[in-house]
Amino acid sequence: MAQLDQERCEACHADAPKVSDDELKELMREIPDWTPVTNDGVMMLQREYKFKNFKQALAFTNRVGEIAEEEKHHPEITTEWGKVTVTWWTHSINGLHKNDFIMAAKTDKVVDA
Numbered sequence: 001m002a003q004l005d006q007e008r009c010e011a012c013h014a015d016a017p018k019v020s021d022d023e024l025k026e027l028m029r030e031i032p033d034w035t036p037v038t039n040d041g042v043m044m045l046q047r048e049y050k051f052k053n054f055k056q057a058l059a060f061t062n063r064v065g066e067i068a069e070e071e072k073h074h075p076e077i078t079t080e081w082g083k084v085t086v087t088w089w090t091h092s093i094n095g096l097h098k099n100d101f102i103m104a105a106k107t108d109k110v111v112d113a
């Protein structure tokens, strides 16, 4: 199977399928540092990244913004001193699509880079 971080996002449509419980289990194995969270009934993927200062946190935020623009799939990002919280979900389906797992894997790659 192709590595998740090498895959590309598909265009989001309101009728696109949410990931099933079985798919969720399988996909979580590829992004073990992420946590599925539910906000107002909407399932999301969330991870906190730690940095030495605000400048590094901001640089990471901007790199995540660049991959979001490349893939036309956009996260919620909260940038603080030494910490960035990234949350992925698919607005058009109010839940998790495979795109969110692809983007979580790509986000992990950004921090390794």
Ligand SMILES: C[C@H](O)[C@H](O)[C@H]1CNC2=NC(N)=NC(=O)C2=N1
Pocket (backbone or CB within 6 Å): 012, 072, 073, 074, 075, 088, 089, 090, 091, 092, 093
């Ligand atoms: C037209 C445009 O590609 C869509 O509105 C995209 C933009 N980015 C998006 N990002 C996320 N996370 N979910 C979406 O449904 C979404 N839709």
